[in-house]
Amino acid sequence: MDIRPIGVFDSGLGGLSAVRQLKALLPGEDIVYFGDTARVPYGTRSPETIERYARQDCRFLLDRGVKCIIAACGTVSSVATAALTDLPIPAIGVVAPTGDAALAATHSGRIGLLGTTNTVRSGAFHRYLAQKNPDVQVFAQACPLFVSLVESGWIGQDNEATVAVARRYLRPLIEQQVDTVILGCTHFPLLAPVIRDILGEGVTLIDSGAACAARCRDLLTGMDALNGRDVGGQCSFFVSDHPHDFEAVASMFLGSPVGDNIQQIDPESLVL
Amino acid sequence: MDIRPIGVFDSGLGGLSAVRQLKALLPGEDIVYFGDTARVPYGTRSPETIERYARQDCRFLLDRGVKCIIAACGTVSSVATAALTDLPIPAIGVVAPTGDAALAATHSGRIGLLGTTNTVRSGAFHRYLAQKNPDVQVFAQACPLFVSLVESGWIGQDNEATVAVARRYLRPLIEQQVDTVILGCTHFPLLAPVIRDILGEGVTLIDSGAACAARCRDLLTGMDALNGRDVGGQCSFFVSDHPHDFEAVASMFLGSPVGDNIQQIDPESLVL
Numbered sequence: 158m159d160i161r162p163i164g165v166f167d168s169g170l171g172g173l174s175a176v177r178q179l180k181a182l183l184p185g186e187d188i189v190y191f192g193d194t195a196r197v198p199y200g201t202r203s204p205e206t207i208e209r210y211a212r213q214d215c216r217f218l219l220d221r222g223v224k225c226i227i228a229a230c231g232t233v234s235s236v237a238t239a240a241l242t243d244l245p246i247p248a249i250g251v252v253a254p255t256g257d258a259a260l261a262a263t264h265s266g267r268i269g270l271l272g273t274t275n276t277v278r279s280g281a282f283h284r285y286l287a288q289k290n291p292d293v294q295v296f297a298q299a300c301p302l303f304v305s306l307v308e309s310g311w312i313g314q315d316n317e318a319t320v321a322v323a324r325r326y327l328r329p330l331i332e333q334q335v336d337t338v339i340l341g342c343t344h345f346p347l348l349a350p351v352i353r354d355i356l357g358e359g360v361t362l363i364d365s366g367a368a369c370a371a372r373c374r375d376l377l378t379g380m381d382a383l384n385g386r387d388v389g390g391q392c393s394f395f396v397s398d399h400p401h402d403f404e405a406v407a408s409m410f411l412g413s414p415v416g417d418n419i420q421q422i423d424p425e426s427l428v429l
Numbered sequence: 430m431d432i433r434p435i436g437v438f439d440s441g442l443g444g445l446s447a448v449r450q451l452k453a454l455l456p457g458e459d460i461v462y463f464g465d466t467a468r469v470p471y472g473t474r475s476p477e478t479i480e481r482y483a484r485q486d487c488r489f490l491l492d493r494g495v496k497c498i499i500a501a502c503g504t505v506s507s508v509a510t511a512a513l514t515d516l517p518i519p520a521i522g523v524v525a526p527t528g529d530a531a532l533a534a535t536h537s538g539r540i541g542l543l544g545t546t547n548t549v550r551s552g553a554f555h556r557y558l559a560q561k562n563p564d565v566q567v568f569a570q571a572c573p574l575f576v577s578l579v580e581s582g583w584i585g586q587d588n589e590a591t592v593a594v595a596r597r598y599l600r601p602l603i604e605q606q607v608d609t610v611i612l613g614c615t616h617f618p619l620l621a622p623v624i625r626d627i628l629g630e631g632v633t634l635i636d637s638g639a640a641c642a643a644r645c646r647d648l649l650t651g652m653d654a655l656n657g658r659d660v661g662g663q664c665s666f667f668v669s670d671h672p673h674d675f676e677a678v679a680s681m682f683l684g685s686p687v688g689d690n691i692q693q694i695d696p697e698s699l700v701l
Contacts, residue, residue, distance in 0.1 A: 194474075195474065195478055196468065197473075201469070201580075201672055202466075202467065202670050202672060203670050203671055203672055203673075206467055206670050206696075274673075275673075278673065301577055301580070301581055302574065302577045302578065302581060302583075302590070304577070305573055305574045305576070305577040306574065308473075308573070309573055309574060311574075316597075317593050317596075317597070318574070318590070318593040318594040318596075318597045320593075321589050321590040321592075321593035321594075322590040322593075322594070324589075324590075325588075325589070325590045398474055398475050398478050399475055400473055400474060400475055401475075401546075401547075401550065424478075
């Protein structure tokens with residue numbers, strides 16, 4: 158038994174969609190979340206910069222005494238895996254759990270991947286899936302506008318602009334007749350209703366946050382490191398900047414009010 | 430006469446659209462450009478963070494020996510004006526020159542403003558225009574998705590998604606019957622053809638980069654600080670990160686190839 162909290166980080170607030178899944182699955186666990194809102198988005202930065210940021214983010218969570226780390230960030234998990242491998246505690250990226258969930262779901266072996274530009278370009282999901290099952294075909298689509306749509310709150314199925322953007326991104330996946338689509342960015346589950354409308358019910362959507370939360374439960378169970386409680390887990394939120402509309406956007410991702418347990422830290426205090 | 434270069438900075442590469450205008454107007458002047466690509470975008474950050482970044486950006490240009498600074502960034506010019514006021518050389522933000530150009534263009538006194546969320550929220554254009562002419566009415570629309578559309582290269586008039594997003598943003602301005610629209614972000618001139626299609630020829634678009642370039646020419650002329658050449662100005666480009674697709678995106682904003690005179694600096698070297 159291990160009463161320490163679970164650490165979760167993301168480049169911004171999107172990772173709260175993984176916290177939402179984690180709270181649903183492990184409601185007794187304490188969670189420390191760090192959103193690097195002063196330096197978001199990571200998806201458009203160079204791999205060297207992303208890795209430096211990821212190491213600093215892990216350092217911050219280690220200093221908070223966490224028992225494991227979820228990098229709830231498709232970009233970090235794809236581009237900066239080295240930052241997650243040489244830590245004194247286990248770390249979970251999104252690629253392996255999400256890839257495994259997609260492999261379990263597909264019948265046709267034709268899998269679509271939606272992600273940020275860097276996640277797609279990195280080829281990390283391709284490599285993982287090919288290594289697990291060389292017969293699988295992966296069709297990737299970078300969807301940078303999805304991030305802005307979600308952050309604008311334009312997530313409704315009646316929003317013509319959102320539907321037009323989604324149609325354009327999804328057209329190649331429809332042409333390739335995929336039966337499973339990975340939502341490889343924490344923002345994308347909020348667009349799941351729009352995406353499902355366009356792809357149809359025959360396509361399974363894989364939520365990376367849900368896959369990470371399930372992997373975390375399995376990992377802690379296997380290590381006998383759950384905290385033994387079924388209710389009452391507390392969440393602490395740290396951010397490196399406190400943008401306007403913070404509460405509204407954060408609560409949208411979390412699926413419930415974030416409350417006032419939020420601390421802003423100085424981004425220049427993030428070091429190795 | 431002053432042979433020192435003109436300094437221009439922006440949170441990213443968008444400011445190169447102002448450099449494009451500056452080169453057209455003052456082809457003999459040397460220009461030093463700094464794009465803070467490691468920390469882009471500024472538009473979603475807190476005012477305190479934006480001001481700190483703007484001061485560091487000015488410091489960087491001062492250390493390069495520039496004779497004046499253009500803050501080709503709607504966000505900095507709206508939110509962090511203090512950073513531009515206590516410098517040993519003149520600095521030009523986008524608000525005053527762009528506001529003056531809009532006032533000169535409007536007949537009806539009904540002016541639209543398109544900008545990032547922070548530019549609009551700051552009210553800087555409203556305050557400037559109201560102070561210059563209390564009878565003018567300003568109708569503002571935050572357009573965060575325009576930035577992503579431009580950076581995705583989705584700028585064509587035949588792009589259904591772009592047109593759908595633009596229609597949604599422009600609808601309130603059409604309803605308000607504006608006759609002049611300020612493109613209050615360096616990215617937006619690239620969407621001018623789409624915006625003009627929707628608004629019609631009766632509406633004048635004001636390009637903030639062009640307005641800044643004209644103001645810079647007037648300022649240097651008045652100070653007798655032009656370098657006396659009509660051709661052969663050199664541009665040096667500095668960025669704090671060197672993202673993939675850098676050349677393509679930079680050349681799109683600049684309107685010509687950026688060439689190889691680009692240096693990447695360490696963002697952690699940006700200090701006050």
